[in-house]
Amino acid sequence: MAQVTELIALRRSRPHTKGDCIVHISVTVNGTTHESDVEPRTLLVHYVREQLGLTGTNVGCDTSSCGACTLHLNGEAVKSCTVLAVQADGQHVATIESLEVDGVMHPMQTAFMENHGLQCGFCTPGMVMASISLLNENPNPTEEQVRLGLEGNLCRCTGYHNIVKSVLACASAATVSGSK
């Protein structure tokens, strides 16, 4: 983690110059493979937002504290402000934009909507991606396990109660329908 913090500090302190080296990467994002040229210091969250235009993933703290930037890297939730774009070379990334299919929301999105798991919505994409990952690992969590599982994702609005309720509702619905 210290290494990432140092990289972020370096990125902020050092302005872009024309002489910066550029790295070619190939990343599959939401099922589409993108061939891209990036600076070695480019963070994954900035790559998906600024280079691919996928602005559903938010940037909150930029220092791995808030979880607003959570997306899936090879199926696991990661804070994309702690990952360099070059580290995603050859990997699979899924952002919040991947969840809706043919106009139908992911069950976790529906659960958040039905249980009022959001207010301003800023934390919500990261919260939803982290919640899906949580249920992938533990399909039937207790309330305490949900709270623990989402402790890296901060919300300034809801007080968390309805977020936890949403995740439990999604888990319960999946158990009833036999799906995830």
Ligand code: FES
């Ligand atoms: Fe990545 Fe806050 S923006 S954890």
Ligand code: FES
């Ligand atoms: Fe506003 Fe979570 S809904 S920060």
